Amino acid sequence: MHTELLVQLKRITFGYQPAQPVLQDVSLTLRRGEILTLIGPNGAGKSTLLKIMLGLLQPQAGTVWRRDGLRFGYVPQKLHVDASLPMTARRFIELGLPPGTHTLSNRWVELTRVSALLDKPLQGLSGGELQRVMLCRAILRQPDVLVLDEPLQGVDVQGQKFLYQLLVTIRDELQCAIVLISHDLHLVMAQTDQVICLNHHICCSGTPQSVAEHPEYRRLFGEDAGLFAIYTHHHDPHRCAEHEGCTHE
Known part of the structure; x- marks a missing residue:
């Protein structure tokens, strides 16, 4: 209940x-x-x-x-990434961690399937990969409310x-x-x-x-x-x- x-x-x-x-x-x-x-x-x-x-x-x-x-965790519909911004997926996720948190939770990294993406530049990720990275970043904040704006846009049936x-x-x-x-x-x-x-x-x-x-x-x-x-x-x-x-x- x-x-x-x-x-x-x-x-x-x-x-x-x-x-x-x-x-x-x-x-x-x-x-x-x-x-x-x-x-x-x-x-x-x-x-x-x-x-x-x-x-x-x-x-x-x-x-x-x-x-x-x-605490809110937010996954936007789109994320506009500057093509000249030198940022990996790992760094992007770490910037969203709560203060005092220094390591990524292996469980959520694995469940969101971003392990193989961590050292790739954000600009090189597909739409689905970027969505999973944003979701991982949001849930690592351990939110009370997780909000996803149009999470199925451009995602195939299996996704x-x-x-x-x-x-x-x-x-x-x-x-x-x-x-x-x-x-x-x-x-x-x-x-x-x-x-x-x-x-x-x-x-x-x-x-x-x-x-x-x-x-x-x-x-x-x-x-x-x-x-x-x-x-x-x-x-x-x-x-x-x-x-x-x-x-x-």
Whole structure:
């Protein structure tokens, strides 16, 4: 049971231009151990809501509460790396370590499959490799809340399965909350406790199944959008996350 409240947003309104609110009357709660998925079309306000949750933006109306001392781990949608910047993946990860930490955790380095990437320059990494490096950097902070913005963008099916397996392992071992943001309406991990369908306001929320069947969701995205390809996995995520070729379902 998810009990400890970590973040609570109440009736949030925000707009980059006063007459055009990006978010209007949005509320949500996030508890330890919970997986929350935000879905919605491009421009729906998902990333703006994320920035308000992280404290990077202040709402024009509404309230934000965060537990004292809350640690966030953030995996952005994209990372722009200067082509002339002489930085290895190892150095990039080390710069994100908490004060007083001098070594990388072998377990998380192995589970995120970045061991072979540590001494490569960031500029030489593929999109998927860079994503794993950013994820490793985020979880080595031992966050209370791990946030991933569009983590499946450009990732193939096997990469998606690996990521979902790994996220369950991270949630279980760190006992953190996880927030996933996506505009992909057809793939939601079955372990998600709550899906929020956002289009400037909350259209509907609930379990993946209930949101997929909700009339407001179908009116917004079409009847076919109700057919989620909900990923389920019945094998031990600790074992499968270590095997790149695992395709068990």
